[in-house]
Amino acid sequence: MTKPQLDPGETDHPAEDLAASEDLAAILTRLIDEIPGKTQKDLATEAGVPYPTLNAWLSRTRGTSRVAPETLRSLSDVLRRWGADVTVAQLLRSVGRPVPGPADEERESHLLRIYRQLPAASQRALLEHAKLLERSVRA
Incomplete structure (x- = not known):
């Protein structure tokens, strides 16, 4: 079974x-x-x-x-x-927080590769977007 x-x-x-x-x-x-x-x-x-x-x-x-x-x-x-x-x-x-999804090294590596290829202004924008996304998940 x-x-x-x-x-x-x-x-x-x-x-x-x-x-x-x-x-x-x-x-x-x-x-x-x-x-x-x-x-x-x-x-x-x-x-x-x-x-x-x-x-x-x-x-x-x-x-x-x-x-x-x-x-x-x-x-x-x-x-x-x-x-x-x-x-x-x-x-x-x-404490009423969402539980993050499982870590996936391949996805994390891919995201890091993308981040490293971006110009500094785009890296800052990506970080700000990630912070907003994190806050929306908490709400």
């Missing part, structure tokens, strides 16, 4: 299914509680997030909709090193 095809953004990973209904505070609190000997302060330090900021996210006194994707990646990396079953996609969803 074959597995059913998943729509983009869906998963057959149980932890991701659970996390789909959790916000960032719930996910991080649950994972920290599941890892013996680790604290919020440990996570903040290792992920490079100021402890008061992380604590405010976890106590829900500060919003998480503007948390940088790089910060979510750092949190995920630390938690995975600690043995937690978490993905960047889960954390992105938990």
Whole structure:
């Protein structure tokens, strides 16, 4: 019997299914509680997030909709090193961010080749267009 095809953004990973209904505070609190000997302060330090900021996210006194994707990646990396079953996609969803498509080295290389062939003004225009596209995806 074959597995059913998943729509983009869906998963057959149980932890991701659970996390789909959790916000960032719930996910991080649950994972920290599941890892013996680790604290919020440990996570903040290792992920490079100021402890008061992380604590405010976890106590829900500060919003998480503007948390940088790089910060979510750092949190995920630390938690995975600690043995937690978490993905960047889960954390992105938990703050209402779209999950980027999979990286494709061939497409990235092609885009970089095009960029390098453009004059400086066109490179700047391409970057501005990419920023606008990124903002529209977030909205």
